[in-house]
Amino acid sequence: MNFGVELLPNRPVKEVVELGCRQEEMGVDQLWVADHFNNRNIYCVLTGIALKTSSVTLGPGVTNPYVVHPGITASAISTVDEVSGGRAVLGLGAGDRTTLNKLGLDWDKPVSRTRESINVIRRLVGGEKLSHDCEFFKLDSAKLDIQPTEIPIYVGGQGPKMLEMAGMVGDGVLINASHPKDIKVGLERVFRGKEKSTYKPNREIDIAAHTCFSIDKDREKALNAVKPVVAFVAATAPDRVIERHNISKEQRDQLKNKIEKDRFDEAKKLVTNNMIDAFSISGTPNDCKQRIEELINQGLQSIVFGSPYGPKIKQSLSHLEPIIQEYKN
Incomplete structure (x- = not known):
C-alpha cells in the first residue's frame, strides 16, 4: 500500500519543507504540493523539499494548463527531477473554475486542454523538438536544453470524462474523492479509458484517492477543522456526484x-455532516482507519491525504503515523 500527502504551501517555505521531511520519516511514499496562485510557488517549494529529502517522490498535486503553458511546466518538472535525483512526478488536471476566474481565465474545454497539455509535456520532457499547432497550444521548434527523461504523469480529476481520459493517457490517476461510492465509479471510468488506450496499453496505472483528511482524538474538533475544505469541494462537485450522496443542487x-x-x-x-461524510476522511483515528479500509476494499493501492489534516498539523501527523506504519509493516 502506498501513501501520499498533499502539502498546502500556505505557510513559509521553510515550514512546508520541514513538514515534507517529517512525512518522509513517517514512511510516506509521495509528496504532492497543491498549486494555487495565491500560495507559494510550487516549484520553489518542491526544490526545497527535494534538497532535504532522499527517497520520497514529489511533484505538483495538481497543476493545470490554464495558468502555465505546458512548455514551462515541462521545463519546471524536468528541473525538479534533476534536483531530486530522478524522483519527480507530475500531477496535472484542469484546475478549478473559481480559482481560474479570479485570474480572469475561462475554464474552457478542460478535458481536451488537459489531454493536449499532457502530450506536449511528455514529448518535451522526452527530448523531442516540437512544432505543434493544435487546438490550444502552438509551438515552433520548441525543445528543452535539459537531459531527456521520462517522468510519470498523474491525471487529477473527479468528473467521468476526465477520469476516462486519465485511463487513456495517464501513468497514474488522482481521483478527487474520499468516499467508497465515488472511488467505485471513478475506478470504472479509469479502466474504461484504459481499455481504449493506445498509450502503453499493458501498463499498470497507479490509481490513488486524493482525499480531504482530518484526524484528531476529539472527533468534533476533526470535523470542525475539515469543514472549510469540504465546503470548497462540495461547492465544485459535479451534479452526478452530489446526487450520489443525496446533496441537493440548491445546497451545492x-x-x-x-x-x-x-x-x-x-x-x-x-456544511452538513452528510457533506463531511461524502467528501472527507475525518474523525478519530479509528474513524479514519475504517474509511481507509473501505477505500482499500474498492481495489485502491494508493491514498493521498490532503488538507487540512486536522485542527493542529503536527499533532494530526502523530495520529496518522501509526496508521501508515501498520500498513507498511
Missing part, C-alpha cells in the same frame, strides 16, 4: 455563491 449552489464572494465563514456554516 449556496456554498458556491458564498465561496465566490469570499464569505468562507458563512460557507462553513452550510
Whole structure:
C-alpha cells in the first residue's frame, strides 16, 4: 500500500519543507504540493523539499494548463527531477473554475486542454523538438536544453470524462474523492479509458484517492477543522456526484455563491455532516482507519491525504503515523 500527502504551501517555505521531511520519516511514499496562485510557488517549494529529502517522490498535486503553458511546466518538472535525483512526478488536471476566474481565465474545454497539455509535456520532457499547432497550444521548434527523461504523469480529476481520459493517457490517476461510492465509479471510468488506450496499453496505472483528511482524538474538533475544505469541494462537485450522496443542487449552489464572494465563514456554516461524510476522511483515528479500509476494499493501492489534516498539523501527523506504519509493516 502506498501513501501520499498533499502539502498546502500556505505557510513559509521553510515550514512546508520541514513538514515534507517529517512525512518522509513517517514512511510516506509521495509528496504532492497543491498549486494555487495565491500560495507559494510550487516549484520553489518542491526544490526545497527535494534538497532535504532522499527517497520520497514529489511533484505538483495538481497543476493545470490554464495558468502555465505546458512548455514551462515541462521545463519546471524536468528541473525538479534533476534536483531530486530522478524522483519527480507530475500531477496535472484542469484546475478549478473559481480559482481560474479570479485570474480572469475561462475554464474552457478542460478535458481536451488537459489531454493536449499532457502530450506536449511528455514529448518535451522526452527530448523531442516540437512544432505543434493544435487546438490550444502552438509551438515552433520548441525543445528543452535539459537531459531527456521520462517522468510519470498523474491525471487529477473527479468528473467521468476526465477520469476516462486519465485511463487513456495517464501513468497514474488522482481521483478527487474520499468516499467508497465515488472511488467505485471513478475506478470504472479509469479502466474504461484504459481499455481504449493506445498509450502503453499493458501498463499498470497507479490509481490513488486524493482525499480531504482530518484526524484528531476529539472527533468534533476533526470535523470542525475539515469543514472549510469540504465546503470548497462540495461547492465544485459535479451534479452526478452530489446526487450520489443525496446533496441537493440548491445546497451545492449556496456554498458556491458564498465561496465566490469570499464569505468562507458563512460557507462553513452550510456544511452538513452528510457533506463531511461524502467528501472527507475525518474523525478519530479509528474513524479514519475504517474509511481507509473501505477505500482499500474498492481495489485502491494508493491514498493521498490532503488538507487540512486536522485542527493542529503536527499533532494530526502523530495520529496518522501509526496508521501508515501498520500498513507498511
